[in-house]
Amino acid sequence: MFGFIGNIGPWELILVLLIALIVIGPGKLPDAAKSLGKAVTEFRKSSTGVKKEVEDAMKFEDPPEEETKTSENKDKDTDKS
Template identity: 35%
Template sequence: MGGIGAWQLVIIAVLVVIVFGSKKLPDTARALGKSLRILKSETSALRKDGDSAEAQSAQHDPAAPQPATRTIQAAPGDVGSARPVEEPRGNAQG
């Protein structure tokens, strides 16, 4: 009781195939994988930015040159959705 058994999973899988159709499932899975890769790269970039921000706040030099604009690519080989991003400045507006 309380758990999902094997038969329930089979019934759910059959319903998903019926609702979405077998032709749309590979495209949906591909889009989901691409979204997960984007999410993973964004979170690792945020962690890396957080680490560098801590190090930079410890040795803040106002005369230091600003970092160049970075480009975040969505997935390997997916150049169409690559976009330049601006690094956040020290002043927060909002």
């Protein structure tokens, strides 16, 4: 559920929220939470877009595989000569 916050346990999360409540205040806390949520959403969209662009660029950078002649094809070519 909270995969983006790492290894923060429930007590640490409560402590962070309590400090935020003291620093920001109860009136501005909902607005701050909304702004933080929008920022996280925008960051995820941007990182997904960059990841897709990199993957697309890597598709075009791979050189096409050249067909190598097998020993049979080489033998056929030398027989024709």
